[in-house]
Amino acid sequence: MNNTHEDQNGQASLLRDLLKLRSTFAFRRYRVDVIGFIVAWLFVLAFIAFYWFLSKWT
Amino acid sequence: MNLSALDWCVIVAYLGGILALGLWVSRGVTNSKKFFVGDRAFGKAIMIAQALGTGTHSDQAVGVAGAAYTGGFSGIWYQWLWIFTTPFYWILAPVFRRLRLVTTADFFQIRYGRCYAVMYTLFCLYLLALWQGIAIKGTSETVSAITGLPEWSISVTVAAIFTIYGVAGGLVAAAVTDFVQGIFIVLLSFLVIPFALPRVGGFAGLHHALSPSYFRVFGGAGGELSAFNVVILVLSGLVGIVAQPHMMAVASTGKTEWNCRIGWTYGNFVKRLCTIGWTLTGVLAAVLIPGLAFSQREQAFGMVVRLVLPAGLIGLMTASLMATVMATCSSFMVDAAALFTENIYRPLIAPNKNDRHYLGVGRAASVLITIAGFVCAATMPSVVAATVHSISILPFIGVTFWIGIIWPRANRYGAWISTVASAIVFFAVKDHGVSNAWASLASLLIGFIGIIAGSYLGAPEDPARMRRVFGYLQVPVGDEHLLPEAESE
Numbered sequence: 001m002n003n004t005h006e007d008q009n010g011q012a013s014l015l016r017d018l019l020k021l022r023s024t025f026a027f028r029r030y031r032v033d034v035i036g037f038i039v040a041w042l043f044v045l046a047f048i049a050f051y052w053f054l055s056k057w058t
Numbered sequence: 059m060n061l062s063a064l065d066w067c068v069i070v071a072y073l074g075g076i077l078a079l080g081l082w083v084s085r086g087v088t089n090s091k092k093f094f095v096g097d098r099a100f101g102k103a104i105m106i107a108q109a110l111g112t113g114t115h116s117d118q119a120v121g122v123a124g125a126a127y128t129g130g131f132s133g134i135w136y137q138w139l140w141i142f143t144t145p146f147y148w149i150l151a152p153v154f155r156r157l158r159l160v161t162t163a164d165f166f167q168i169r170y171g172r173c174y175a176v177m178y179t180l181f182c183l184y185l186l187a188l189w190q191g192i193a194i195k196g197t198s199e200t201v202s203a204i205t206g207l208p209e210w211s212i213s214v215t216v217a218a219i220f221t222i223y224g225v226a227g228g229l230v231a232a233a234v235t236d237f238v239q240g241i242f243i244v245l246l247s248f249l250v251i252p253f254a255l256p257r258v259g260g261f262a263g264l265h266h267a268l269s270p271s272y273f274r275v276f277g278g279a280g281g282e283l284s285a286f287n288v289v290i291l292v293l294s295g296l297v298g299i300v301a302q303p304h305m306m307a308v309a310s311t312g313k314t315e316w317n318c319r320i321g322w323t324y325g326n327f328v329k330r331l332c333t334i335g336w337t338l339t340g341v342l343a344a345v346l347i348p349g350l351a352f353s354q355r356e357q358a359f360g361m362v363v364r365l366v367l368p369a370g371l372i373g374l375m376t377a378s379l380m381a382t383v384m385a386t387c388s389s390f391m392v393d394a395a396a397l398f399t400e401n402i403y404r405p406l407i408a409p410n411k412n413d414r415h416y417l418g419v420g421r422a423a424s425v426l427i428t429i430a431g432f433v434c435a436a437t438m439p440s441v442v443a444a445t446v447h448s449i450s451i452l453p454f455i456g457v458t459f460w461i462g463i464i465w466p467r468a469n470r471y472g473a474w475i476s477t478v479a480s481a482i483v484f485f486a487v488k489d490h491g492v493s494n495a496w497a498s499l500a501s502l503l504i505g506f507i508g509i510i511a512g513s514y515l516g517a518p519e520d521p522a523r524m525r526r527v528f529g530y531l532q533v534p535v536g537d538e539h540l541l542p543e544a545e546s547e
Contacts, residue, residue: 043145044141057261
């Protein structure tokens with residue numbers, strides 16, 4: 001595996017490498033994809049939690 | 059006529075202001091690249107507004123409010139289904155941007171050949187005209203219910219305005235006006251609530267007036283969407299989203315990759331927030347105007363607007379509803395013009411003309427696609443039926459995009475087999491009375507099996523071309539000097 005510019009900046013694409021992730025996955029290589037994806041899922045959970053509390057609000 | 063002089067002033071000022079802004083930013087649009095993709099120079103705010111404006115139209119607000127009117131808080135899932143696909147936009151945005159292409163059809167051309175790209179282009183021209191028709195018809199119905207104006211006059215007015223600034227400024231005008239119209243979309247979503255909530259005695263009054271089932275977030279009073287339906291709709295939505303023709307503009311026209319990620323992902327999160335406002339409006343309407351039949355529930359939004367908003371704000375709400383259709387349709391119009399010019403006209407009809415010629419063709423195509431949208435609006439039997447139809451057919455092509463970016467072995471034989479087989483299976487299964495969800499599942503499975511089988515049976519695509527495509531996908535825009543290394547990986 002080449003140590004490319006994208007590896008060093010964490011900008012490699014999870015989707016492009018999806019079929020070979022077992023051999024290529026390293027957090028530092030996919031850092032931007034992984035962190036942003038997790039944060040977006042946290043937003044999803046926060047939205048649903050907020051909405052649930054709103055439905056119970058009296 | 060239900061509007062006061064103040065309401066008219068607000069509407070005229072809004073329409074005039076948007077037209078002036080659109081024409082003002084159009085001054086610098088002198089080449090086709092700027093017209094179709096805005097020179098890929100948009101900042102985060104414009105990208106967020108573009109994702110919000112293009113993806114939001116008033117029939118969605120009216121539909122969710124109607125579902126909440128009969129189903130309570132669980133009515134939100136008619137739009138919140140897509141909340142589960144939103145995180146994927148973060149990892150999809152760089153894929154679109156790194157392709158460095160003008161349209162999604164360009165991707166299909168380099169990936170599966172010209173025939174597949176032309177088929178996709180024709181499919182998208184139909185889809186964009188249909189979506190314009192849905193947006194124009196849905197908004198005109200709602201605005202007509204609020205104002206008492208005839209539907210045709212509303213349709214013609216909004217279409218004339220977005221066509222004038224869209225033809226002049228292309229994606230630049232569409233995106234900049236989306237920024238202003240995005241603010242109006244947020245206003246539309248929450249404007250009714252502070253006026254309606256005190257009338258019902260606040261949240262305590264809501265709980266007192268409605269049965270507890272109205273306040274269940276999952277499986278409430280309506281119970282119209284089963285868990286199986288939800289899972290299949292989310293899966294179909296995720297597979298189909300990449301085939302939507304406007305996604306190349308929404309996901310790839312930012313100045314940086316980061317702007318593209320932020321814009322597409324968080325523009326849609328703003329829409330999810332607005333959806334909460336639409337649902338609350340529907341629940342409040344259930345208390346304020348009880349007794350509407352199930353078939354009339356989508357009138358609840360317009361009725362509660364008329365009931366609770368004072369003069370001036372009804373005009374603001376009407377302007378906001380018009381904002382949703384103009385934001386959506388101006389973007390669709392430019393996307394359709396780009397598809398026609400870049401994927402039909404330039405390669406097949408008139409190659410090797412100068413850029414000014416293609417800019418003129420793009421502008422003429424913009425007008426024609428809006429006229430086609432009008433024809434669709436006039437002939438479609440129902441907005442809801444047309445929306446379901448358009449969502450159901452997108453995965454036929456979405457499968458080949460997804461596999462095309464992750465599997466170099468995928469080829470044109472597999473792509474054609476996948477698309478044709480999944481379409482046949484979907485319509486054949488539906489024809490036998492099977493539900494939409496089961497038909498979509500069968501179609502998706504056949505689509506994935508078809509592309510894998512066809513790709514193994516047919517000859518591979520040119521290896522050098524595939525190395526180039528996958529090399530591009532690895533290297534962000536601006537780092538092209540790294541392409542040789544990426545292509546060798």
